[in-house]
Amino acid sequence: MRFAGTMVHNPGDIIWAVVFYSNLVSQNMADYSLPQATSTSSSSMSFSPSSSTDMEKHTSQSHRPPRANRESDKASSEDIPPSMPTAPDPTDIPDGGLRAWAVVAGSWCCMFASMGWINCIGVFQDYYERNQLVSYSPTAIAWITSTETFMMFLGAPFFGKIFDNYGPRYLLLVGTACHVVGLMMTSLAKDYYQFFLAQALLSALGASALFYGCLNPIGTWFLKKRAFAFGIISAGSSLAGVILPIMISRLIPTVGFGWSMRAVTFLFLGLLIISNLTIRSRLPPKPTPVALSQFLAPFKEVPFCLIALGSFFFFWGVFLPTNFIILQAQHDGMSLELSQYLLAILNAGSVLGRILPGYVGDYLGRFNVMIVTTYLTSIFILAFWIPIHTNASLITFSALFGFTSGSFVSMIPAIVAQVTTDMRTIGVRNGSNFFVISLAALTGNPIAGALVERAEGDYLYLQVFCGVTMIVGSTFFLMARVVQVGWAWKRI
Secondary structure, eight states: OEETTEEOOSHHHHHHHHHHHHHHHHHHHHHHHOTTSOOOOGGGOTTOOGGGHHHHHHHHHHHSOOHHHHHHHHHHHHHSOTTSOOOOOGGGOOSOSHHHHHHHHHHHHHHHHTHHHHHTTHHHHHHHHHTTTTTSOHHHHHHHHHHHHHHHHHTHHHHHHHHHHHOSHHHHHHHHHHHHHHHHHHHHOOSHHHHIIIIIIIIHHHHHHHHHHHHTTHHHHOSTTHHHHHHHHHHHHHHHHHHHHHHHHHHHHHHHHHHHHHHHHHHHHHHHHHHHHHOOOSSOOOOOOOOHHHHHGGGGSHHHHHHHHHHHHHHHHHTHHHHHHHHHHHHTTOOHHHHTTHHHHHHHHHHHHHHHHHHHHHHHOHHHHHHHHHHHHHHHIIIIITTOOSHHHHHHHHHHHHHHHHHHHHHHHHHHHHTOSOGGGHHHHHHHHHHHHHHHHHHHHHHHHHHHHHTTTOOHHHHHHHHHHHHHHHHHHHHHHHHHHOSSOOOO
8 A cells, every 4th residue: 555655564654654744744834934943853753663764764855955054044043133124135126117217207306396496596696696685795695595505405314214214205295385385485585584584494494305205215216227217316406407597587577586486386386296196115114213323323334434525525516616607607707698598508417417427327337437527527627617718618617517517416325325235224324424415515605605705706716615625525435436346447
């Protein structure tokens, strides 16, 4: 008589065989579902008859995993406590698909309304000096634009933590309300303090929440195409820098400052409705207690510290041409009408500068592309912007500077993500880095305004300060790469 392919000589052996195979099946099922559990050796069964020893050895060896694998599984289970979650598997990141690209589309709209607004604040430095705030010095007016940029990045640690704990939904809702109300109040402002409260504080705080609410989810949806995705959404802010200065300069003579601001606000509201409906994080939020150590922990890593220093020094100078190129061109004799297009030309170059370097960076290395573009930007400042004074050369400089400097904003989140092992902390890590950037944003414009006053209206000191600080920032990015892989050519 045969049982499961094995010859059985008496009815007692049938009972033993049933028991043996039942234990064997349950044992194998446990090994499959719980790899960390060690299997119980079938040779320890005291009721095993001597006539079946060969069958037991053959069955045990054919059905159980090798001993080395069992011991490895046991060791790994001891190394990782059951209560400690492991980082998300990179192979689970879709790197595309309808849902992921819908997030990119919503983030593009959000960047248009948030960072795109910051890209065109140079228009207000010029306009306020000639109109509502004509009695104030350029440095005093620069505090409005610099505080606006500062607030944009100051919220980084707080909004990053909110994103990690609760996802982007609340950031987008509250950010939309603050940004829209702040711009509406700016349209009614008459005095300096009113512009400061509405534009520099309330609107900028809302734009900051929007910025981080749309920036952080991208890293959860993309890995191999991450820099390209960041470049696409960053291009939204550059396109805003093309459209908004022209839109505002054309509307103000026609409908006045108030309705010009309201028209921009309604445009932003429509885009932000799309953002609120499409932006989601792929990873579910995991609330954790807020602790200062969470924001300081990234600075214990040398590559992150060097990235933060590079971000500070480069950002100290990179927005100065954006904020002062119109005034500097008028100082050199360019007409008011033509000078108002310089910011649009600069941001038009930045549209390509934010997409193409990100795309190339995914293939040649994000650090490599970042270092090349930041050094080129610094060279354009020192070797091109300082000696030029003609209209044609200023237009050319605006286009070239826009292209090379555009990669900085789009590549910084990708660089931070590249040195982040657990993407569930990306909000806090981006927040820590952008907080450092906020300090540069706060002080850059007032320093530049003071340098112009010190030079009695000339822009040479401002240009030198801008170029030198950006050279220093570029060098810190280079050092961050060297610390990781040395001087040899590698894709990083």
